[in-house]
Amino acid sequence: MQGVDFVQGEVSVTTHRDHDDLLSSGLGLDGLKGAPAPFANPAHPTSPELRRRAIQTSWKGIADLGPLGGYGTVYGGVPDVPGREYQAFAKIPGAYQPHRVLVQVPDHFDHAHRCLVVTASSGSRGVYGAIALAGAWALPRGCAVAYTDKGTGSGYFDYADNSGVALNGERAKRGTAMLEFEPAETKGEGIAFKHAHSGDNPEADWGRDVLQAAQFGLAMLDRAFPAQAPFTPQNTRIIATGLSNGGGAVLQAAGADAHHMLAGVVALEPNVHMPDRGSALYDYATEAAMWLPCALMDARFASAPFARDANGAPHVAWAARCASLHAQGLLKAAAPEQQAAQAHAHLRRAGWTDQAMATAAASTALDLWRAIGAAYASAYLHRDAANMPCGYHYAAVVNGKPAVADEATRASWWADGSGIPPGHGIGLLGGTDASADPHLVGITCLRKLWTGNDADARALHASVRALAAKLPRKDLPMWVLHGASDGLLPTAFTSEPYVAWLEAEGRQPLYWKVPYAQHFDAFLALPGFGDKHLPLLPYGYVALDRLWAHLFQGQPWPSALPTPAGTARGAGALQKGMLGL
Template identity: 80%
Template sequence: MNIRISLVGAAVLALAACAVRPSSTEPSMQGIDFVQGDVSATVHRDHDDLLSGGLGLAGLKAPPAPFADPQHPTVQELRRRAIQTSWKGIADLGPLGGYGTVYGAVPDVPGREYQAFAKIPGAHAPHRVLLQVPDNFDKTRRCLVVTASSGSRGIYGAIALAGAWGLPRGCAVAYTDKGTGSGYFDYADDTGVALDGQRAKRGTAMLEFEPTSAIGEGIAIKHAHSGDNPEADWGRHVLQAAQFGLAMLDRAFPDQAPFTPQNTKIIAAGLSNGGGAVLQAAGVDDQHMLAGVVALEPNVHTPDGPALYDYMTEAAIWLPCALLDERFASTPFARDAHGKPHATWITRCASLHAQGLLKTSTLQAQAAEAYEHLRSAGWTDQAMATGASSTALDLWRVIGAAYASAYMRRGADDMPCGYRYEAMNAAGKPAMADEATRASWWADASGIPPGNGVGLFGGTDASADPQLVGAECLRRLWTGNDADAMALHASVKALVAKLPRADLPLWVVQGADDGLLPTAFTSEPYVAWLRNEGRQPLYWKVPHAQHFDAFLPLPGFGDRHLPLLPYGYVALDRLYAHLYAAQPWPSDVPTPTGKPRGAGPLQAVMLDLP
């Protein structure tokens, strides 16, 4: 679902390596007693900017920025690569995608960064907060964009949305990893990740995450193993990031202090899990800090809507078989590299038939039954079609294992259903991680394994359908009524969003073809709930857009879809014009129609942007 203050002339270099500790005598630090330890302040100019780490658009598109010494990358190298990885994980930077020509840009944005660990009251693990202050900060239109990482990514996980939109126009941007991130802890050498991204042993530095248990095995992941159910506090993480941002603006511009929600517009923007986080923040914003919210493809749970864990665990069992239906024969990922049905998916149909869950005996009839089962549960054809990518890439199992562990507050050696994370070798077998692999985790990893030398193991048996036993175990945690199921349900209940204030400008943007967080389960029930409660959210259900812009360069996939980021940028443009140019906030907005990109490059007319 991935963390030094500038003066003129020589003082810049002198202070660039300093860590600044909060002081009770500094007004800029008042109200952020949630900060844990030091605040790092760094200067980023001269080919090391805020938006791309000096890579520019061409460098972001290139292979991973190298480490001179892979076993001991520098702080600057780790930061640059973390930014590049975050861009590539969210935006379509492919040659046909149009980023930088049809929409979006990656200009050089020099400035400063302030970063710290922060804690929600009662939490075991900290979350990262980071403020980027561009040198072109607009003091006449004081603007702070606050965002949360997408998925389980690290601190730069929303830079392609919030940073790309906010920094060039002179807004400061405050980020939080919302209790997720890639600060993996390795029990093999008792190391985690320090504030600067480098590896450190437990007890030698404050770590992004260290398990409460001093003895264990394998790899511990903050999102899954913190014991905090961080998703329930994503809104509070966002509001803490906003508070941190205001305090650091006081520090950056003391002659302009204080920066407050009354004199600085705070715009919350996020996508995927980050989109859910800003909607959660809108519901718990009792101090009216937020001036407006734009949420893309949000993972949001409404009082009467389905929960992610419910439809995710059902998809893990049923989608492999349903996607063998002939209607998906030409769908990307729904067939193997030779255009044939995936053998493991055929086995899934047979498994469901053997259990009596499918009544028919032929493969096509079984696929049709599985398809109808998901249709009756609310899945649309579009969601199932693009859900083929999540199924082929094993995302349902990966997400299910991590989220179940988080909801049940389990540790690395006590994950539900026998799952565990371990370092692995090139052959995919458990093995001790080498130093270079460990050193790269903070910059490269997504926040939920597998990947980057860490594997998800367990949850299998020796049957012809080895992953089904784990999938069914995860599903029983939702459908069952034992103590484990009750604990999981209690955590999921804590995720329900609360109503935002009636006068808060709020815009939800989601792709109609989203197959990971289908609109029928997320944005549509949320928007309907708000409207029933007298709110007036704007909503774009964008045709031909799906969940992963980063998948669009894949052969055959981008031909059918449009990127979602440009629609988010437009929504933010409209919100900015409303807040700063007094343009009326509309009661409704026509949804752009657009058309699929096809085999050629993206053209502006295809997006149908207003």
């Protein structure tokens, strides 16, 4: 077996057959759609129970499994795929904290077409966070899949009982087991998590995490099939795919692939940043946190989902934001309607489109911008949980008030958490005052870390420069797909400047800006939201099909391919013709 000297501790090997498979842990599509997979003892769930629930949570967080969404009928599927899993903690040289790597090897691995798909979790999710994309496409085809949580994940550390998450997903006290995330031993309090508090700026290493996961995948294939070893990039095609932050991770990997491990890359809605082009996530997220609540008060967004309250009236908090910006002299108009128009014009000048703003009403209503800003600022400034920027901190909460988490809540975090609180009994606290617009003081502080020039602002900019993607090799097949209506990672800031940069440097990436697709397929199950949109996953599956045909069947890789002309789903169920494929 090939050396994997970056592995920390032991490699866990588990088998998954007989109502406990790789793709759905035995739940099947109907089970994935259903209620959360139960724990026999909620205070002490077993490792298999946690795994099943983590897989279900990852599916529900990424794919549209709603009754109108068409998953399993119009596109995709969740067949039973028995096999083995190999899991370990791995560490990038110089890093303080490990990233979790996991390889799924199906029993029906296709030895005639040796294929390893490597992927990274979307958002800050745990290690199964890309299963609905990479696992769903690869495992039924007979490919193995190597996952990394890319230094993020839901292995939250709770100072209240000095516990984190062991390799098997169960809670463990510091010193009793190797933990997914173990902060420095201080008298901290509240909750710490790896993305924000590792001290590593993990985003800068996402590409290396992906390449390490690919190495781990080859080594585990050697272990699974010793008679066919060695598995190498020369005899095993390695396809990299991911979406959102995972899409950015595989593009980082493409630029860092000095040994030509990767045979092709398919990136969906990537969070990608490059030198002197586009905008960094921290820049447009903190600007959105300040300005979007007011801009969305404009009448042109009255029918956008989440842009008005349950009674169809403007959000009171958003009106307060307009007043705050006026009081600060950032908006000149006195009338609320004119303030909203001026805020809208400000964001248009910054590069936002009306299409992106309309969809971003969901992210604004769900307070995602503030959550992103606080966590990423802490990561970029290498802060620990007790010293976050702008007065923020995380704590267990009950009814919105700081508390000590009960055992059942704490035990469920690894399976249910998104990797960035708030949620599941953890609150984002601080960064507020007693005004009518309580969050503005913290958001303004976060924004000044980008626009200012003090030591913290300079350090944050240095961290953002460190995560810029590098150019991939010229002959690497690449396909970037992005929803035209993405309101979280707008194409104008991410995919479009990235693709333009590649083309200017003599590369020929394929690029689909998919009409009516947006960032969160899972949101399409929400009432009124799916009517206006299409899922992005089916386009990703098609791109992977095309890459497979090129790598294994000799089909030529096109220099260009028109984007399919889909149509919005409407109020009824998704039909195949709507996708335009």
